Each structure stands twice: as structure tokens, then as C-alpha cells.
Amino acid sequence: MxxxxxxxxxxxxxxxxxxxxxxxxxxxxxxxxxxxxxxxxxxxxxxxxxxxxxxxxxxxxxxxxxxxxxxxxxxxxxxxxxAGLWPKESCARATARAVSNEMHAGFTALRTHLPMDMRARRRQHAGGEAVTKDIGRIIDLWSDCRQRFGEEGRFLFGAYSLADAMYAPVVSRFITYGISVEGLAAEYLDAAWNWPALQTWLGAAQAEPWVIELYDNR
Ligand SMILES: N[C@@H](CCC(=O)N[C@@H](CS)C(=O)NCC(=O)O)C(=O)O
The missing domain is CATH 3.40.30.10 (Glutaredoxin)
Known part of the structure; x- marks a missing residue:
């Protein structure tokens, strides 16, 4: 224990x-x-x-x-x-905190209209302008972090950090709803989705017996 x-x-x-x-x-x-x-x-x-x-x-x-x-x-x-949960360098660390807070407090349209449903591959959502705006901001943010701080690895700040953990459910939503991305954001999506810990969690999610109708029928 x-x-x-x-x-x-x-x-x-x-x-x-x-x-x-x-x-x-x-x-x-x-x-x-x-x-x-x-x-x-x-x-x-x-x-x-x-x-x-x-x-x-x-x-x-x-x-x-x-x-x-x-x-x-x-x-x-x-x-x-x-454990390196935050980047060592102070500007990278402040930026990692900023994007993590942005996730924690924001992207309401995406979170509301595209609920996380890891095992689903439904590729349809009743999006709208606010969802498109959230997706655009996320793609810009991922690309910017990768470009400015990602040199030493495949994640937002190079090595895996709390910022990647904060965006993991968004990565899952992009897979579930088939949101296509390009360039640096696409490379990031691939790395984050295939992160072994995330795949372990996905395996457990797929084995769960429970269905929440509220989310499945949205
Ligand atoms: N701001 C909280 C959000 C926590 C949250 O909303 N958790 C949901 C599950 S993802 C929950 O516990 N829902 C149960 C309920 O509302 O009854 C956090 O960052 O931990």
C-alpha cells in the first residue's frame, strides 16, 4: 500500500x-x-x-x-x-504554467460540445464558431510551444511535463472527433496520443463496463 x-x-x-x-x-x-x-x-x-x-x-x-x-x-x-513536471528554464516554466491555466480555465465550447469519450470514434460533433475558435487556439498554442521550447523532445516543452498532461484529454478528443491537424501540431498529436501512459489509460477505459448516456448522446 x-x-x-x-x-x-x-x-x-x-x-x-x-x-x-x-x-x-x-x-x-x-x-x-x-x-x-x-x-x-x-x-x-x-x-x-x-x-x-x-x-x-x-x-x-x-x-x-x-x-x-x-x-x-x-x-x-x-x-x-x-520528475521534471515543470520545465527547468524560467520562461519555459512560466509558459507551461500559462498554457496549463488556459486549459484549466478555458476552452469551454470544446469541453462542452466534444465531451471526452476515449473509446469512441464518431467523427461528428455539433461544433459551431466557438468550438472552431477553441480548436484554432489550441493548434496555435501547441505549434508555438513546440517551436519555441520543444527542441529537446517530442512534447510541448521537449520532455513530458504537466502541460502535456493538461492537454491529454484534448488530444483524445481530437482522435475521437477526427479533428485533423498539420505540421508541428500533427507531430505533437501523434507523440502525445502514443505516450505509453496514455495508452495504458486508454486500455483501461476500453475495458470499463460503464456507459454515461449524457455524454454518449450529446
Ligand atoms: N476543476 C476541477 C474539475 C473536476 C471535475 O469537474 N470533475 C468531474 C469529472 S471529470 C466530476 O467530478 N464530476 C462529478 C460530478 O460533477 O458529479 C479539476 O480541475 O479537478
Whole structure:
């Protein structure tokens, strides 16, 4: 049993859980995880036992409870400084924080109209102008990070960082909804999608029995 325990939602649907799980995986430490199936009659009651906000992800580390995906990432970056969760160079690190915050606080149209559904390949969405704008910004942002900071690897800041974990659910959406990208963004999409930890999570998502109609029928 580890002193780190991550509580997450369904792997197929819970985008915020995926971010925290990838961050924790990147530390290389052993951890326990509990999947709390969402949108069931008992979900709120179960979530309330572990999460002050009633949402996942939640990281329990000894007597410290951390909710909110980005706060979990920051906590892990402090706890495991050698994991390289943030880039070392200060401008790269500030930019990584900026794009991570932008993801955490924004892209509402994309998140609303293209819910994460990792095992689906439906290639259709009721997009609209706001979704197109979000997609355009994400492609610009990925290309810019790759160009300015990505020299030493295949990820946004070269080596895998929290910024990549934050965008992993967007990568999954691009695959699910068949959003085509070119150039640096396409190379990034390929690297991020094929990241072994993400593929491990995908395998677990594909094996899950639960279907959330709310997301599947959107
Ligand atoms: N801002 C939060 C968002 C957490 C969130 O919305 N989690 C969803 C699952 S992806 C949830 O727990 N939903 C359950 C509910 O709303 O009942 C974070 O970054 O962790």
C-alpha cells in the first residue's frame, strides 16, 4: 500500500482525472487508485466521502487531501522535484504554467460540445464558431510551444511535463472527433496520443463496463 492514493472518475470519460493520473504516473512512484463511477445514483454519496468539492480527481497523501487537477500537479511537482513536471528554464516554466491555466480555465465550447469519450470514434460533433475558435487556439498554442521550447523532445516543452498532461484529454478528443491537424501540431498529436501512459489509460477505459448516456448522446 502506497501513501499516495488517487481517486478518479471513469477512465473513458473523466478528463480531469486523466490529467492528475498522468502527472502522478510521470513521477514514477507507486500509488493506489480508486475509480468512482460517475453519474450513478450513488456517485454523489461516494464522492462526498473522499472529495471536499464532490468532484474528482482527489489526491490523498497521508493527512493531506488535494482536489483540483492543477493543484494536484503543483503538489506533485513540489514533492518530486526530480520528475521534471515543470520545465527547468524560467520562461519555459512560466509558459507551461500559462498554457496549463488556459486549459484549466478555458476552452469551454470544446469541453462542452466534444465531451471526452476515449473509446469512441464518431467523427461528428455539433461544433459551431466557438468550438472552431477553441480548436484554432489550441493548434496555435501547441505549434508555438513546440517551436519555441520543444527542441529537446517530442512534447510541448521537449520532455513530458504537466502541460502535456493538461492537454491529454484534448488530444483524445481530437482522435475521437477526427479533428485533423498539420505540421508541428500533427507531430505533437501523434507523440502525445502514443505516450505509453496514455495508452495504458486508454486500455483501461476500453475495458470499463460503464456507459454515461449524457455524454454518449450529446
Ligand atoms: N476543476 C476541477 C474539475 C473536476 C471535475 O469537474 N470533475 C468531474 C469529472 S471529470 C466530476 O467530478 N464530476 C462529478 C460530478 O460533477 O458529479 C479539476 O480541475 O479537478
Amino acid at each position: 502506497s501513501d499516495l492514493h488517487l481517486y478518479i472518475g471513469n477512465k473513458n470519460y473523466s478528463s480531469w482525472s486523466l490529467r492528475a493520473w498522468l502527472a502522478l504516473k510521470q513521477t514514477g512512484v507507486a500509488f493506489d487508485e480508486t475509480v468512482i463511477p460517475l453519474y450513478r445514483d450513488d456517485s454523489s454519496a461516494v464522492l462526498a466521502q473522499y472529495s471536499p468539492s464532490g468532484r474528482v480527481p482527489v489526491l490523498q497523501h497521508r493527512d493531506c487531501t488535494i482536489w483540483e487537477s492543477l493543484a494536484i500537479g503543483e503538489y506533485l511537482a513540489e514533492l518530486f522535484p526530480d
